Amino acid sequence: xxxxxxxxxxxxxxxxxxxxxxxxxxxxxxxxxxxxxxxxxxxxxxxxxxxxxxxxxxxxxxxxxxxxxxxxxxxxxxxxxxxxxxxxxxxxxxxxxxxxxxxxxxxxxxx
Amino acid sequence: xxxxxxxxxxxxxxxxxxxxxxxxxxxxxxxxxxxxxxxxxxxxxxxxxxxxxxxxxxxxxxxxxxxxxxxxxxxxxxxxxxxxxxxxxxxxxxxxxxxxxxxxxxxxxxxxx
Numbered sequence: 351x352x353x354x355x356x357x358x359x360x361x362x363x364x365x366x367x368x369x370x371x372x373x374x375x376x377x378x379x380x381x382x383x384x385x386x387x388x389x390x391x392x393x394x395x396x397x398x399x400x401x402x403x404x405x406x407x408x409x410x411x412x413x414x415x416x417x418x419x420x421x422x423x424x425x426x427x428x429x430x431x432x433x434x435x436x437x438x439x440x441x442x443x444x445x446x447x448x449x450x451x452x453x454x455x456x457x458x459x460x461x
Numbered sequence: 462x463x464x465x466x467x468x469x470x471x472x473x474x475x476x477x478x479x480x481x482x483x484x485x486x487x488x489x490x491x492x493x494x495x496x497x498x499x500x501x502x503x504x505x506x507x508x509x510x511x512x513x514x515x516x517x518x519x520x521x522x523x524x525x526x527x528x529x530x531x532x533x534x535x536x537x538x539x540x541x542x543x544x545x546x547x548x549x550x551x552x553x554x555x556x557x558x559x560x561x562x563x564x565x566x567x568x569x570x571x572x573x574x
Contacts (some may be wrong), residue, residue, distance in 0.1 A: 393565030
């Protein structure tokens with residue numbers, strides 16, 4: 351079993367839709383939960399991160415962590431064609447040197 | 462200006478050839494990483510280095526070697542390339558604190574025929 355599981359998609363939505371991206375994990379020691387966005391032919395870039403449980407909001411993006419269920423989510427409100435990319439969840443432990451990445455979910459937002 | 466650069470961006474080679482991928486960074490970070498990305502498998506760590514004298518194997522280091530020539534330079538070598546090493550390769554750096562946010566280069570697309 352992989353430490354981090356993520357549905358690869360693809361996920362196709364119309365412009366303006368609310369998008370929900372999810373990951374599950376097995377290592378209860380993870381404390382940092384991150385979402386990276388990767389455009390085609392580019393390297394991943396950190397979109398946002400959350401420490402421990404709870405929600406974090408940044409503009410149209412909300413990251414949610416449920417440690418009891420070992421489940422994290424990224425919500426995108428009012429999705430735009432420019433949001434079309436691959437979204438990778440990632441996790442690490444406090445003081446850790448390794449970040450474990452999910453396989454990535456490919457998102458298409460249609461105008 | 463790119464903070465993490467990789468050369469070459471694309472490379473096609475033949476089975477058995479030696480190939481080197483290079484990474485340079487201007488972020489001043491001590492930690493550097495090499496990952497490969499395959500469809501459905503995500504990013505997998507090949508090697509990582511905390512400083513010039515500290516190099517460590519990742520989860521899939523077999524068939525690869527690295528060299529940390531300076532704080533800013535970290536090279537990945539395939540001594541004898543094989544077709545299942547066809548992948549997208551990324552170099553990354555990090556400060557190594559907090560979330561250990563990684564800053565990625567643009568990637569090298571390697572095809573081994």
